Amino acid sequence: MKEEIEKLIALQKLNTEMSQFDQKIAVRQKELTDREQSILEKEAAINELQEKVQMLEKSQRDIKAAHDDAGTCIKERQNKMMQVQTSREHQALLKEIEDAKQLIKNTEEKLLQAMEQAEQAATEAAELENICNGEKELLADETKTVVAAVKRLNSRRKTVFNKHNKLAADLQGSRMKRYEKLLKKRNGLAVVEVIDGVCQGCFMAIPPQQFNEIRKGEQLFSCPTCQRILYYKEPDSEADEK
Ligand SMILES: [Zn+2]
Numbered sequence: 223m224k225e226e227i228e229k230l231i232a233l234q235k236l237n238t239e240m241s242q243f244d245q246k247i248a249v250r251q252k253e254l255t256d257r258e259q260s261i262l263e264k265e266a267a268i269n270e271l272q273e274k275v276q277m278l279e280k281s282q283r284d285i286k287a288a289h290d291d292a293g294t295c296i297k298e299r300q301n302k303m304m305q306v307q308t309s310r311e312h313q314a315l316l317k318e319i320e321d322a323k324q325l326i327k328n329t330e331e332k333l334l335q336a337m338e339q340a341e342q343a344a345t346e347a348a349e350l351e352n353i354c355n356g357e358k359e360l361l362a363d364e365t366k367t368v369v370a371a372v373k374r375l376n377s378r379r380k381t382v383f384n385k386h387n388k389l390a391a392d393l394q395g396s397r398m399k400r401y402e403k404l405l406k407k408r409n410g411l412a413v414v415e416v417i418d419g420v421c422q423g424c425f426m427a428i429p430p431q432q433f434n435e436i437r438k439g440e441q442l443f444s445c446p447t448c449q450r451i452l453y454y455k456e457p458d459s460e461a462d463e464k
Contacts (some may be wrong), residue, residue: 224439227453229393230401234413241410244378250368250375255425257361264354269346278340282333289329292322397442405451413451424448 239363299315299322306312355462390398404412414423419433428436436443445452 223441224392226397227439227442229389230397230442230451231411231453233386233389233393233401234411236382236389237405237410237412239382240379240386243375243382247372247375252370254361254365257357257364261354261357261361262331264350264357268347268350268354271343271350274343275340278343282336282340285329285333285336289326289333292325292329295319295322296326330366335433357426401451408450411450413453414445416452416454419453421445421448421450423450429450 296319299319303312303315394402401412408423409455412422413422416422416428416433416436419428419430420426421428423445424447426445428445431447432443433454435441436452439454443452444450
């Protein structure tokens with residue numbers, strides 16, 4: 223029985239190791255997706271800024287058109303001035319010319335504003351594009367590193383996996399089934415040590431009578447609370463001396 227317990231302990235160690243590979247790979251891959259996300263966000267911001275620039279450029283064209291129309295209007299009214307006879311007509315033309323002049327003055331201010339805003343948005347877009355390009359280069363480098371690291375981790379996992387399969391084949395079928403069921407149900411931890419009478423899986427106390435039996439190691443015992451397979455290891459006397 224002691225040998226069976228040793229095998230289960232070794233098996234648990236290998237399973238824990240395998241799950242750590244998955245975690246390590248997930249962490250590395252998350253680094254990449256985080257970088258990708260940051261690039262996508264910047265690209266969206268750049269697009270928005272570029273749309274803003276286009277909108278402002280269109281608005282500049284509209285303002286210029288209004289400006290030119292007002293100029294034409296002034297010329298026409300000035301020509302008409304020579305032909306009018308009554309002072310009322312004359313006054314009306316003068317008023318139209320004044321309005322057109324005011325409009326030209328306003329459009330010039332608006333045009334200046336739109337130009338400044340377009341320039342600012344274009345500068346912001348260019349700056350973001352620079353940062354984004356830098357991040358893309360970093361991502362390309364990082365991708366190579368992560369791909370290599372994942373490859374190494376996968377190859378090491380394969381070694382551990384093979385060891386695990388060999389050991390699993392060596393264990394009694396029903397025992398293996400129970401182990402795997404527990405592994406699934408108990409978050410990857412099926413075999414745990416009892417330290418000071420406490421199950422290290424759920425941290426509940428084991429009844430003293432059962433604890434004594436576990437210490438003997440002649441039988442497989444389950445934790446009454448979490449059902450994990452329990453084992454007892456003599457405290458390391460060398461470690462105590464250190
Ligand atoms: Zn327990």
